[in-house]
Amino acid sequence: MPVVSPRHRADRCPALFRPWPADDGLLVRLRLVGGRVEVRRLRELLDVAERWGDGLLHLTGRANLQLRALPADPLSPGAVAAEVAEAVLATGLVPSRSHELVRNVMVSPQTGLAGGRADLRPVADELDAALCASPRLADLPGRFLFVLDDGRGDLVDRGCDLGVVALDDRAAQLRVGSGWGPVVPLEEVAGTLAGLAARFLDRRGDGPSAAWHVRELGSPLVPVGPVDARVPAERPPLPHGPVPGGLHVGATGGALDRVAVGSWPDGEVVVTPWHGVLLTEEVAA
Structure with missing residues (x-):
């Protein structure tokens, strides 16, 4: 069966090497598989945001990060300035240039x-x-x-x-x-x-x-069937505050700044799909 698509354009989901031209400058998105990220990498990324962008790390509904207001490369206006791109790469948060757009993997944060x-x-x-x-x-x-x-x-x-x-x-x-x-x-x-x-x-x-x-697609990729009886019912979003496994901190305005991240000790945290960050027990202690 034929593909059923209402659009006639390629997707323009942003990434470091395919930024989105917003009103305040270029916007890039960094994929975090399962939302997991080390605090030291967040600090390094804040260095980039404060030097060249709006000073914030913006959280997305897919548990990813975005940088805003970045400068364009004067020799290639559709690209982020080379020194900014290199600084982002130095954080280790773009492990694959060729696949940065497709590492879209959400996982239960806890x-x-x-x-x-x-x-x-x-x-x-x-x-x-x-x-x-x-x-x-x-x-x-x-x-x-x-x-x-x-x-x-x-x-x-x-x-x-x-x-x-x-x-x-x-x-x-x-x-x-x-x-x-x-x-x-x-x-x-x-x-x-x-x-x-x-x-x-x-x-x-x-x-x-x-x-x-x-x-x-016009037909299923695999034969579809009934949902297994063991599939759980939907649960509400993770509340802010102490939760099993750590502390779920809400991000004011959906973004992290130096004040918030600077107070966290080194360790791994989990960006959640609800514009928050789960501080693991190791970090929240």
């Missing part, structure tokens, strides 16, 4: 810290590695999204292109567009999702009217 049915951090890391290892998968649209719910139900309501919900510590049910796919062993999740992403590319069409999302 996974491996408290609750949930399985620790999906290794699955997310394996998926990220599989994406970056495939030259073909660099062609995924910048809006293509993977969502991994560890069985607690905090992300089961999030729309996605591909994903899973953990049923126990050994298996998960696939999410494929708006449908439910088969149950697969956890050790096969990353490879299965990467394979389905490649299948999407084979089916999405060509040119500016090519599909951005799985739901826009």
